[in-house]
Amino acid sequence: MSPLVLIIEDEMPQAEMLRYNLEKEGFRTLVADTGEEAMRRVDMEVPDLVVVDWMLPERSGIDICRELRARAETRQLPIIMLTARGEEGDRVLGLEAGADDYVVKPYSPREMVARIKALLRRAAPEASGPASAYAGVVLDRETHKVTRDGVPVELSPTAFRLLEVLMERPGRVLSRERLLGKVWGGDVFVEPRTVDVHIRRLRKALNKSGDGDIIRTVRGAGYALDAGEE
Ligand code: CA
Numbered sequence: 612m613s614p615l616v617l618i619i620e621d622e623m624p625q626a627e628m629l630r631y632n633l634e635k636e637g638f639r640t641l642v643a644d645t646g647e648e649a650m651r652r653v654d655m656e657v658p659d660l661v662v663v664d665w666m667l668p669e670r671s672g673i674d675i676c677r678e679l680r681a682r683a684e685t686r687q688l689p690i691i692m693l694t695a696r697g698e699e700g701d702r703v704l705g706l707e708a709g710a711d712d713y714v715v716k717p718y719s720p721r722e723m724v725a726r727i728k729a730l731l732r733r734a735a736p737e738a739s740g741p742a743s744a745y746a747g748v749v750l751d752r753e754t755h756k757v758t759r760d761g762v763p764v765e766l767s768p769t770a771f772r773l774l775e776v777l778m779e780r781p782g783r784v785l786s787r788e789r790l791l792g793k794v795w796g797g798d799v800f801v802e803p804r805t806v807d808v809h810i811r812r813l814r815k816a817l818n819k820s821g822d823g824d825i826i827r828t829v830r831g832a833g834y835a836l837d838a839g840e841e
Contacts, residue, residue: 646670
């Protein structure tokens with residue numbers, strides 16, 4: 612899937628201009644005009660990169676930057692800070708708050724796209740490799756095949772993606788809403804119960820090929836991959 616850029620900007624003509632230029636380059640985009648809306652978006656789907664304006668009506672871009680850096684799931688997220696102020700002191704403050712790069716308004720869309728691409732390239736080596744393994748389960752992203760204790764596991768594309776998301780961090784509990792965002796994409800309307808159905812299928816497929824249930828259901832909270840003893 613093409614990278615998702617979250618644009619946090621209250622000036623709509625500016626946001627639209629950036630969105631237009633990014634989509635022309637094949638990026639997916641989301642626009643949020645407040646910090647609160649941005650966090651809601653992030654809860655649905657963690658973007659690949661964030662462009663955040665410093666001057667926003669409620670919470671400042673600096674504040675949003677700090678929150679993104681404080682959360683485990685967005686700690687590594689590439690962030691570009693936008694500002695009308697070009698002073699050295701502001702630049703330092705922006706970077707200290709956790710921004711990776713800093714762009715002064717007015718900027719050329721071409722330059723911004725180039726900066727975004729460069730930042731994504733820098734962030735890429737941190738991304739997960741071609742295969743993940745946990746508790747005897749091996750998921751191969753290149754061949755789209757899964758095995759458990761060496762035995763092939765037949766999975767639908769959705770179940771594959773679901774397992775891939777759960778394997779990103781075993782033990783971490785993901786809510787149905789979060790799974791919906793990560794597996795189905797934030798813009799699609801799917802009922803949370805759909806997640807339960809797919810988890811059930813995934814669990815059945817995994818259990819057929821090995822011993823022990825490695826998917827933990829946490830009542831009222833969600834699901835996690837967990838091979839530990841109950
Ligand atoms: Ca602004």
